[in-house]
Amino acid sequence: MSDPISSASADPDTLPTNAEDRKAAAALSALNTNDIGADADASSAAKPPSSADQEALGKAMSRLEIAAGGAQAGNRTGKTQQKQVVDQGAKKKPVKVSTEDVNLLVDQLDLSKIKATELLKANEGDIKQAIRSFIAPAIINAS
Amino acid sequence: MPQQLSSKDSSLFRQVVRFYENKQYKKGIKAAEQILRKTPNHGDTQAMKALIMSNLGQQEEAFVLAKEALKNDMRSHVCWHVYGLLYRQDKNYEEAIKAYRFALKIEPESQPIQRDLALLQMQMRDYPGYIQSRSAMLQARPGIRQNWTALAIAHHLSGDLEEAEKVLTTYEETLKTPPPLSDMEHSEAVLYKNTIIAESGNLERALEHLESVGHRISDVLAVMEMKADYLLRLGRTEEADAAYTALIERNPENSVYYDALIRVKGIPKDDHKALKAVYDSWVDKNPRGDAPRRIPLDFLEGDDFKQAADTYLQRMLRKGVPSLFANIKTLYANPSKRDIVQELVEGYASGNVELQSNGSADKQANGDNKYFEASTYYFLAQHYNYHLSRDLTKATEYVDKAIELTPKSVEYLMTKARIWKHQGDLGKAAETMEQARLLDEKDRYINSKAAKYQLRNDENDKALDNMSKFTRNETVGGALGDLHEMQCVWYLTEDGESYLRQKKLALALKRFHAVYNIFDVWQEDQFDFHSFSLRKGMIRAYVDMVRWEDRLRDHPFYSRVAIDAIKTYILLHDEPDLVHGPIPASSLDDLDGAERKKALKKAKKEQLRLEKIEAEKREARKANAKSADGEVKKEDPDPLGNKLVQTQDPLKDATKFLTPLLEFNPQNFEAQSLGFEVYLRRGKFVPALKCLEAAHSIDAANPALQQQLARFKKALETLPEPLPAQVAEVVNSELEQLSSKLVKA
Structure with missing residues (x-):
């Protein structure tokens, strides 16, 4: 249990829910109410949900869930979806890029690793094409 | 395994939390230590202690303890939440998000964790994540309107207008009775929905909607x-x-x-x-209005223009409106209009004023004719001082005439100072502006103006002294500290530029970084509004703000200071000796000569002297600060910027300013040109070429391009190690294209 934690990015799936901490959870839930939560509570007290019929709200919620169901399923794989948005124009199938190529771009183009990977993927792993498109966009914008 | 607390200690733990909530930090720490004496490895308590410590300013120790807490209890959402909060305070949002996500995984029902996560996702513009968080929060508390509105905003900003509208409509449909007219939140939400409909392009429907709800909106x-x-x-x-x-x-x-x-x-x-x-x-x-009289001057031509301008100018001059020239000068883009205005006003000055046969409104101005003469001279002084109609001899002549008539006028003297500036005599300009200031010491505008002119004349101390007449001087760091706190960007920029001229690079960098940090603060400032604006229901203004924040650094203040800072770093890179302070240019040219050594020695001595003075000041302040109030305020550890200037890699530091500059101001020729200089010196050929091409597309005829291209080629040829083959190929082919374009031009 005392594995050193290198960063907070350890795989979350290995951690089961811990029921023993309920009490502390309650404590912590109380913990932040003084800054943000209190206001939310205050406003809900000031405007009781009576103005919005509880039953109607319930219905509205279920309608929203049905409508948003598809979208939410997509969101659960949030990250992959985001990436698909990035290279919308490119083919949907994942592009494999070699670490070597990414490192070359990081060094030569002065980019972060993430940006270099994105750039390479957007150009289907073709490093020359990636460099060309790196140079190009400013020109397109300017003209 | 995580350690268990006895029932007595768990109630003590709850007390720790309460102490934290009530900001009784010292008591909180004491109680936490009491628990830890018996149960030294209790993760939650350690985490809470860490959180309290970070609120007491012990950020580093807090991190160490929080890490230990996590080691002791990896499955505690308290530990993870605290870890996230610490990262959040450290402005490391990426890591904070990870920690919150983690905490939420362990405790999916926790509202505070969910809320903290959502706010951070918004700050980081992680829209898919934000939509997810907001959906979860809505599910937990559908009775609160702001949860609905927030989800709509999430969809809207991520580009899904349809879904955003649907969410708002769904909530509206649950309302049994229409909310009262005084319900601002409702009024704003309805109007917000209308802007979403309009943004989707369906104006018919937007209009229809607006007509059906508009009468109930505040x-x-x-x-x-x-x-x-x-x-x-x-x-x-x-x-x-x-x-x-x-x-x-x-x-x-x-x-x-x-x-x-x-x-x-x-x-x-x-x-x-x-x-x-x-x-x-x-x-x-509306006989007293200005707009319908002024606007026609924009489109009228020839005699029509002359007639209208004559009426307009006489009316304003009779009233002695000081801003008249500012309102007229945009017409000068058209040279014939410029000449007509000049002819007319010169005419007034030599006494050829035809009586205006214009309405009765002007007759009452007859008594004010004393303004007319002075205003006319004043107008002409500004006219001949303006870059499109400049004749500084005439400008001086007229401004002196105006001052003679009204010696106490701040504006006239101010214009005189500007004329000195344009004549290149910065000393006289600063002096004259100071005289103008003395005419009205309570006017902050002329005070700032005087300080600015002193900075242009590199009189930094005098300028600060003037500024101090309007600052809260008991702030830490005195007047200058207050100018930082009040985010007085223009002053910091001018001060930095002045130090750059004097080759005092340390102080120059100090000021430029201060402005850079102010932009960071502006970005940070939006954080509070992610919750505040929702609470207040002012969402249209909020959405505007979010969009403004996304383009924050395209502000001219940023580009100016970034360009200054990059120039400073390039200078520092090319002349590393400047790290010790200003060295006269003549001795800089004298490479390895005795004179250079002597100058260097002198600069180092001066630097030491300044540091000593600063250290003494600090000691004196420390003694004072403690007596004033118990809290010791944060002191800037490097007020002279010496740490900044002693950087190992000036070009890398320059890149920090350069990247946002190129991203938000790609159309700025100087930015691209400086980008080239930085990247070429860093041996990053591809980005350098990118800048060069961009610069070419902005201004193909600029002579700097040829020279930069030649240097680029030379650097490429004399490279000790050739570029990787693939890179070289692209660079060469792009280079050829660019060269041929440049030759043609």
């Missing part, structure tokens, strides 16, 4: 403007005409309304008579 002006805009864009001219007429009646000085009205009426741009008639009708309705 922001009457917004409704009127939106309605008029929709009508105009839908081509429903008659109604649009009425809508804009109503708006002008409300505010006859807004030129946007007039432009729209002209468009609605469909008057062709060259039908000056018809256009003028429209404006004249508004002058009749």
Whole structure:
């Protein structure tokens, strides 16, 4: 249990829910109410949900869930979806890029690793094409 | 395994949390330590202690302890939440998000964790994540309207207008009775929905919606403007005409309304008579207004222009309106208008004033003719000082005449200072501006102006002394500290530029970084609004703000300071000896010579002296600060910027300023040119080429390009190790294209 934690990015799936901490959870839930939560509570007290019929709200919620169901399923794989948005124009199938190529771009183009990977993927792993498109966009914008 | 607390200690733990909530940090720490004495490895307690410590300013120790807490209890959401909060305070948002996500995984029902996560996702513009968080929060508390609105905003900003509208409508449909008119939140939410409909491009529907709800909305002006805009864009001219007429009646000085009205009426741009008639009708309705008199000068030509300008100028000069020239000078882009104005006002100055046969409104101005002469001279002084009509001898002549008539006028003296500046005599300019300041010591505008002119003349201490007349000088760091706290960007920029001119690079960098940090603060400042604006229901303004924040660094203040900082770093890279302070240029040229050594020694000595003075000041302040109030305020550890200037890698530091500059101001030639200089020196050929090409597309005829291209080629040839083959290939082919383009030009 005392594995050193290198960063907070350890795989979350290995951690089961811990029921023993309920009490502390309650404590912590109380913990932040003084800054943000209190206001939310205050406003809900000031405007009781009576103005919005509880039953109607319930219905509205279920309608929203049905409508948003598809979208939410997509969101659960949030990250992959985001990436698909990035290279919308490119083919949907994942592009494999070699670490070597990414490192070359990081060094030569002065980019972060993430940006270099994105750039390479957007150009289907073709490093020359990636460099060309790196140079190009400013020109397109300017003209 | 995580350690268990005895029942007595768990109640003590709850107390720790309460102490934290009530900001009784010292008591909290004491109680936490009491638990830890018995149960030294209790993760939650350690985490809480860490959180309290970070609130007491012990950030580093807090991190160490929080890490230990996590080691002891990896499955505690408290530990993870605290870890996230610490990262959040450290502004490491990426890691904070990870930690929150983790905490939420362990405790999915926790509202505070969910809320903290959502706010961070918004700050980081992680829209898919934000939508997810907001959906979860809505599910937990559907009774609160702001949860619905927040979800709609999430969809809206991520580009899904349809879904955003649906969420808002769904909530509205649950309302049994329409909320009272005084319900601002409702009024704003409804109007917000209307902007979403309009943004989706369906103006018919937006108009329909606005007409059905508009009468119940508190922001009457917004409704009127939106309605008029929709009508105009839908081509429903008659109604649009009425809508804009109503708006002008409300505010006859807004030129946007007039432009729209002209468009609605469909008057062709060259039908000056018809256009003028429209404006004249508004002058009749509103004889004291300025806009309908001034705007026609933009389109009228020739004799029509001359006549209208004559009337306008005389009217304003008689009233002695000081801003007249500022209102006229934009016309000078057209040289013939410039000449007509010059001829007219010169005419007034030599006494050829024809009596205006204009309405009764001007007659009452007759008594004010004493203004007329001085105002005329003043106008001409500004006219001949302006870059499109410059004749500084004449400008001086006229400003002296004006001052003679009204020796106490701050404006006239100010213009005189500006004329000195344009003559290149910065000393006289600063002196004259100071005289102007002395005429009205309570006026902050002229005070700032005087300080600015002193900075231009590199009199930094004098300038600060002037500024200190309007600052809170008991702030840490005195007047300068207050200028930082008040985010007085113009002063910091001018001060930094002055130090750069004096080759005091340390202080220059110090100021430029201060401005850079102010932009960071502005970005950070939006954090509070992610919750505050929702609570207040002011969401249209909030969405505007979010969009503004996304383009924060395209502000001219940023580009100016970034360009300055990059220049400073390049200078530092090329002349590393400047790290020790200013060295005269003559000895810089004298490479390895004795003179250079001597100058260097002198600079080092001066630097040491300054540091010593600063250290003494700090000691003195420390003694004072403690006596004033118990809290010891944070002291800047490097007030002279020596740490900044002693950087190992000036070009890398320059890149910090450069990246946002190139991202938000790609059209700025100087930015691209400096980008080239930085990247070339760093041996990053591809980005350097990118900048060069961009610069070429902005201004192909700029002579700097040829010279930079030649240096690029030379650097490429003399490379000790050739570029990787693939890179070289692209660079060479792009280079060839660019070269041929440049030769042609």
